[in-house]
Amino acid sequence: MLIDFLKPILENPFFVKYGLTGLFLNAVFASIVPFPIVVTSTALLLNGQSEAMVFIIMSSGSVIGGILTYYIGYDGGKVYKILKRTHREEQQQKSVIWLSKYGWSIIFALSLVPILTEIVTVIAGVKKYSFKKFFISMSIARVASAFAMVYFGNMFLQYIKT
Numbered sequence: 653m654l655i656d657f658l659k660p661i662l663e664n665p666f667f668v669k670y671g672l673t674g675l676f677l678n679a680v681f682a683s684i685v686p687f688p689i690v691v692t693s694t695a696l697l698l699n700g701q702s703e704a705m706v707f708i709i710m711s712s713g714s715v716i717g718g719i720l721t722y723y724i725g726y727d728g729g730k731v732y733k734i735l736k737r738t739h740r741e742e743q744q745q746k747s748v749i750w751l752s753k754y755g756w757s758i759i760f761a762l763s764l765v766p767i768l769t770e771i772v773t774v775i776a777g778v779k780k781y782s783f784k785k786f787f788i789s790m791s792i793a794r795v796a797s798a799f800a801m802v803y804f805g806n807m808f809l810q811y812i813k814t
Contacts, residue, residue, distance in 0.1 A: 668695040672705060676713040679798075683717025683770050684724075694805040703802055711798035718763065718773050718790045725777025748775055755781075756789040763793030 667674035667687070678692045693706050750758040751772060759781075762772040776786050 667692045671696065672701065672709045675706065676709050679710050679713025680717040680720065683714065683721045683773065686770065690801050690805060693801055694809065697802070697806050697809055703806055707798055707802045710802065711795040714794040714798055715791050718794060719787070721770055721773040722777040722783070722786060725774035726780060728778060748779070751775055751779060751781065756785040759786055760789040760793045763790045764797050
């Protein structure tokens with residue numbers, strides 16, 4: 653059955669071994685380096701973890717990670733220079749142009765996209781974008797994204813189990 657095939661894949665990741673603490677760390681670090689949060693959350697749901705707890709931990713970790721990357725960019729220190737090397741120049745330029753043109757709405761939209769989210773949050777900090785606008789749009793998007801991941805992940809697991 654498909655669930656027997658997926659179980660070893662979902663239970664292997666580093667963060668799954670540490671349960672909800674691992675999920676929180678995964679969500680925070682995914683804002684800096686793109687670790688797949690959905691694998692960790694789905695594995696925890698598969699192991700019987702509460703959907704509400706997975707959602708709360710994932711969304712709070714993701715928001716904290718967004719704030720962290722904003723301040724990494726705001727500071728403009730060595731960490732930003734390292735992150736800058738991990739992403740293609742064209743992605744960075746697009747994010748700068750989009751942030752200048754669309755403001756908070758692009759922060760919201762790109763916060764829903766897993767890989768682009770860390771680029772736009774760092775650039776928002778570099779450009780010293782209004783923290784209040786940044787925080788509100790980023791938080792709403794990341795909470796919505798966490799809800800969708802938990803809801804559809806749980807739906808996927810229920811489908812596989814039947």
